[in-house]
Amino acid sequence: MALYFPLQDTEQDALNIQHPNDLRIHSLETFGTHDGPGVRMVIFVQGCQFRCLYCQNVDTLDVNGGTMVSIDELVTRAINQKDYFGNKGGVTVSGGEPLLQRSKLISFFKKLHDNGINTCLDSNGRLLDNDVKELLHHTDLILLDVKHIDDDWHHKLCGVSNKPTLKVAEYCESVNQKMWLRYVLVPGWNDQPEFVERWAKQFTGYKNVDRVEILPYHQLGMHKWRMMGLPYQLTDVTTPSTEIKERVLHTFQKYFADVRLK
Amino acid sequence: MNTDLSLKEFKKGAWNKNIDPADFVKNNITPYEGGASFLQGPSKKTLRVWNAAKVALNEERINNGCRSINTEVISNITAFRPGYIKRDDEVIVGLQTELPLMRAMKPFGGIKLVQAAVEERGLKVSERVADIFNYARNHNQAVFDAYDSEIRAYRSNHVLTGLPDNYARGRIIGDFRRMALYGANVLIEAKKFDYVNVSGELTEHKVRLREELSLQINALKDMVVMAKEYGIDVTRPAETAQEAIQWTYIGYLAAIKEQDGAAMSLGNVSSFFDIYIERDLEAGIITEEEAQEMIDQFVMKLRLVRHLRPASYDEIFGGDPTWVTESIGGQFHDGRTKVTKTSFRFLQTLYNLGPAPEPNLTVLWSNDLPEEFKSFCAQVSIDTSSLQYENDDVMRCVRGSDDYGIACCVSYQPIGKRIQHFGARANMPKTLLLSLNEGREEEKGAQIINGVPAIPEGVLSYDLVLQQFKYALSELARVYAKSMFIIHYMHDKYYYERAQMALIDTDPGIDIAYGAAGISIIADSLSAIKYAKVTPVRNSKGLTVDFNIEGDFPKYGNDDDRVDNIAKEITSFFIGELRKHHTYKNAVPTLSLLTITSNVMYGKNTGATPDGRKAGESFAPGANPMHGRDCTGAIASLNSVSKLSYEDAQDGISNTFSMIPKSLGSSKEEQVENLVATLNGYFGHGAHHLNVNVLNRETLMDAYNHPEQYPQLTIRVSGYAVNFVRLSKAHQLEVIARTFHESM
Known part of the structure; x- marks a missing residue:
């Protein structure tokens, strides 16, 4: 099946390299409480190569969209908000896919650390190169979305393979990078008991995983698809029933100490 | 002044030589750094009184927001015979009139406004009272005699509005603790002493001051008379916690029987009460349940404060507020906290009696407040949306006093001093x-x-x-x-x-x-x-x-x-x-x-x-x-x-801050943590005030459509809290339209 939005493979390098002092961002949420611990400034960056059928921020996909904001301005904003972060909070870069702007994020995260601000990446683990490794070195916590454990299903659901994601997960484990795993639970797509079990088994031995978050699928982002004239294919998929949520929660709890159903 | 107060149990200080409750509090307070687990639910007596009050409140709501009006009497300190809600179960007594929620006429602010309010309800001000104002002058009349055309133009064209020129100005907070700490006799003697000292060559100011002092002395004497009708002797200092609360309330009751200012605030009584409660608890005279019972019942009285208002007043002050503002927490200049167990007990009333707009509970937020208290405040905000917060660090440092209350919505006022x-x-x-x-x-x-x-x-x-x-x-x-x-x-x-x-x-x-x-x-x-x-x-x-x-x-x-x-x-x-x-x-x-x-x-x-x-x-x-x-x-x-x-x-x-619960965090624990972090951050930046609402927009829509199902739904608006269903429909829609922070 054709992707609903082109992959933009060639353009993505430009996103990482050009305008080294600016981030291409979609929007800013200064009171983020759902993407990492505590109160966080969340920067939603622009550009993603996953084509998830349930994407709730489909307006962040286009690597040429969004607006350029200077890294220094974002650092200043974060400093202005530092008092609100408390002991746990900080800055999260979400998206879009942050790793597409990995080289710029290195300098951003370094500057945040220079100012004593906690850094968090919310990623689907699209790629792993030396820049990503260096970025992870300056990242306090990575929220890694592993959307399906079966590669065929992952392709069907997200348009791309899950192999890079699993590699990122493995790398994080190897360097003991603190990580929360996230699982967007989509009925009929990734709630199959055998896959849920396999997913959990894949990561249960990872000592770097502090928490697993189950994010029940919702249709709150659907209107964006309509606005962009894109065909939303999951119109008939409903938010998971309590029964499904409880079942997945129960499975995960067999393998992980801290599982949160959001 | 030199009086022998013979209160040997309390630590002495300047308060034994001068009228100085702040010094008494500083010398005798037991700051509390612990958590909320000691708190008790409502007593049986409290529940019985509150149930009776709720019947009256419901009648008021059904009757378009006014249960009844006395149209015969000009209210003052000694007007009306004692009133009760459920006499046998009341541990703190006193109502503004003889019946709960009956509104009284206080026409010296403006007889026309009183007449309008009474006539809107299909009643008539008694001929006797109307006739008095054929001879007596009132504030409203006098102001308009002195206004010039310029002021009138600004006023009628809505450039200046809500001027307190046809109703009472309010905002003056009596130090009601004085009644409990000293008793009326000592207070009268002190005022007489001041009177004698207004001497020498006379000026207009001194003459006026003498007249004012005479009025004040008369007021104190009237308070003694009013209290006596309830079987209470306030001529002497209070000795027990129950007396301290009751005496303080008599002082406040006198104020609200006589004045109907837009805001009739209470001050900062909670930690003052705590000193007496701690002493009684230690002596084994009362239990924690009884301590909570007194606070619950005192707060219940404050919830029933009413003034007679015409409909036009609602535009400016929607939802029939009274601003019985009580300030809780804050720090002393010496670095100790003013938080006591009774600070917690006041907040606990929002659970024991359910959420309510009054008293207007205001937390004086300092970065140095005990962490457990901060968390409890955040929890209460999330559960009830009934609290507001003000920056104690800023007010204490910029304005200078560490014994202040909040007048009306948000205004600093050193208690008894200014x-x-x-x-x-x-x-x-x-x-x-x-x-x-x-x-x-x-x-x-x-x-x-x-x-x-x-x-x-x-x-x-x-x-x-x-x-x-x-x-x-x-x-x-x-x-x-x-x-x-x-x-x-x-x-x-x-x-x-x-x-x-x-x-x-x-x-x-x-x-x-x-x-x-x-x-x-x-x-x-x-x-x-x-x-x-x-x-x-x-x-x-x-x-x-x-x-x-x-x-x-x-x-x-x-x-x-x-x-x-x-x-x-x-x-x-x-x-x-x-x-x-x-x-x-x-x-x-x-x-x-x-x-x-x-x-x-x-x-x-x-x-x-x-x-x-x-x-x-x-x-x-x-x-x-x-x-x-x-x-x-x-x-x-x-x-x-x-x-x-x-x-x-x-x-x-x-500033009014409205959040849907989920946007504060996924679990209650996270929500509390995040709200505390937000308050620390905001006030750390030197901000002054924040109303905190944690509500779903759907709840408000449902309350808009089915008000009868939400009698106690409370929200914070600019500087005060209201029962949502008592706002006009236009105000309700405005609140619903307001920015809700709901990132997800």
């Missing part, structure tokens, strides 16, 4: 339009300000508009100051607050609290003129009816200095202008950025503004950013407001 004259507020966006329309009112064209030149055709010039606006503001300040002088002169003359003043130091310092509405519209309008291209659209009379805006501009509420600094500059300029004018009794001018619920009424009466706001659209409340214009989330919005300097607006900078 008072405040209330001054309503000025419509700044309307003033901006005056400056763009040659000083004419934008709707009807009445000439309000002279000497404003016509603005050249075409795109507005920022420098020119700023210059003309500042001139208009200076004229506004001049007229505003004049009106306040008249109002407070006449209020003292015809409706002096003898009950509160009897419990305050003789001849205290005074603040005159001016107010301004619409700061966010001013900031955005000037920002639009500066950073975009704004062209007025004028009608045939040359009056602005709309504005064409080309291009984007920074908007207040996004932590953007370019516009936030405009809000700051204008606030600073306006208070500077106000400070230039004479004030009655040499009061010190202060300014608030506060609207109560009048932001809706102001909007209705104000034409289109250069920020793109259409004619008639509501203002944002207080110092809040305009609805929907803060688009980078809650903290950017809070940061913008926090830039306004408290030095410029010492009467208060009100």
Whole structure:
């Protein structure tokens, strides 16, 4: 099946390299409480190569969209908000896919650390190169979305393979990078008991995983698809029933100490 | 003064030599750093009394917000025989009238307003009372005798509104603790001593002071009489916790039987009560359940405070508020916390009796408050939306006292040491339009300000508009100051607050609290003129009816200095202008950025503004950013407001923060943590005030449609809390439309 939005493979390098002092961002949420611990400034960056059928921020996909904001301005904003972060909070870069702007994020995260601000990446683990490794070195916590454990299903659901994601997960484990795993639970797509079990088994031995978050699928982002004239294919998929949520929660709890159903 | 108080149990200090409850508290308080687990639920007695009260409250709601009115008696301290809710179960007694929620006439603020309020309910003021005012004068009448045409024009054209010129000014907080700590006899002796010392060559001031002292002494004597009818002897100091609370309440009850000021605040009694409670607990005289019972029942009384108001009053002060503001927490100058177990007990009433708008519970937030207390406050906010927060670190340092309460919504007032004259507020966006329309009112064209030149055709010039606006503001300040002088002169003359003043130091310092509405519209309008291209659209009379805006501009509420600094500059300029004018009794001018619920009424009466706001659209409340214009989330919005300097607006900078529960975090624990972090951050930036609402919009919609199912649903609006269902439908919709921070 054709992707609903082109992959933009060639353009993505430009996103990482050009305008080294600016981030291409979609929007800013200064009171983020759902993407990492505590109160966080969340920067939603622009550009993603996953084509998830349930994407709730489909307006962040286009690597040429969004607006350029200077890294220094974002650092200043974060400093202005530092008092609100408390002991746990900080800055999260979400998206879009942050790793597409990995080289710029290195300098951003370094500057945040220079100012004593906690850094968090919310990623689907699209790629792993030396820049990503260096970025992870300056990242306090990575929220890694592993959307399906079966590669065929992952392709069907997200348009791309899950192999890079699993590699990122493995790398994080190897360097003991603190990580929360996230699982967007989509009925009929990734709630199959055998896959849920396999997913959990894949990561249960990872000592770097502090928490697993189950994010029940919702249709709150659907209107964006309509606005962009894109065909939303999951119109008939409903938010998971309590029964499904409880079942997945129960499975995960067999393998992980801290599982949160959001 | 030298009196033997023979209270050997308490640690002695300056309070034994002078009337000084603050010193008593400092010497005897037991600061509490622990958690909430000691708290008890409501006692059986409390539940029985509260159930009886709820029946009365329901009758009031069904009867269109007024249970009954006494139309025969002019209320004062000794008016009415004792009233009870459920006498056998009441551990703290006293009602304003003989029946719960029966409203009384206090016509010295303005007989016309009382007549209007009574007649709207299909009743009539008794002939006897009406006839008295054929001979006696009242505040309202006297003020209008002294107003000039300029003040009248500003008033009738909605440039100055909500002036306390036809009702009581309120805001003066008696130190009601004095009644408990000293008893009436000592207080009377102290006032007599002060009277004798007003001596030497007489001046107008001294003559007036003697008359005031005589009135105060009479008030104290009347309090003794009133208490005696309840079988209580307040001539001596209170000895037990029950007596301390009861005595204090007698002092407060005297004030609210005699005065119906917009705000009749309570002060900071909780930690004072705690000293007596701790002593009784230690002596084994009472249990924790009984301690909580006294606080619950005291608070219940405060929930039943009522004043007689006409419907027109609701536009400015929606939802029938009384502002029984009680300040809780804060720190002493010496670094100790003022938080006690009774601070917790007061908050616990919101669970034991359910959420409620009154008393207006105000947490004095300091970075140094005990962590457990911070968490409990956040939890109570999340569960009840009934708390507001004010920056103790800022107020204590800038204003100087560590024994202060909050008058009305948000205003600092050292208890028993200083008072405040209330001054309503000025419509700044309307003033901006005056400056763009040659000083004419934008709707009807009445000439309000002279000497404003016509603005050249075409795109507005920022420098020119700023210059003309500042001139208009200076004229506004001049007229505003004049009106306040008249109002407070006449209020003292015809409706002096003898009950509160009897419990305050003789001849205290005074603040005159001016107010301004619409700061966010001013900031955005000037920002639009500066950073975009704004062209007025004028009608045939040359009056602005709309504005064409080309291009984007920074908007207040996004932590953007370019516009936030405009809000700051204008606030600073306006208070500077106000400070230039004479004030009655040499009061010190202060300014608030506060609207109560009048932001809706102001909007209705104000034409289109250069920020793109259409004619008639509501203002944002207080110092809040305009609805929907803060688009980078809650903290950017809070940061913008926090830039306004408290030095410029010492009467208060009100901000109302509405969150859906989920946006605060997924679990209750996270929500509490995140709210505490938010409050620490906001106040750490020097911000002054925050109302916290944690509610789903759907709940409000459902309450809008089915009010009968939400009798206790409480929300915070600008500077106070209300029962949502008692707001007018227009106000309800305005609240629902307001920016809810709901990122997910």
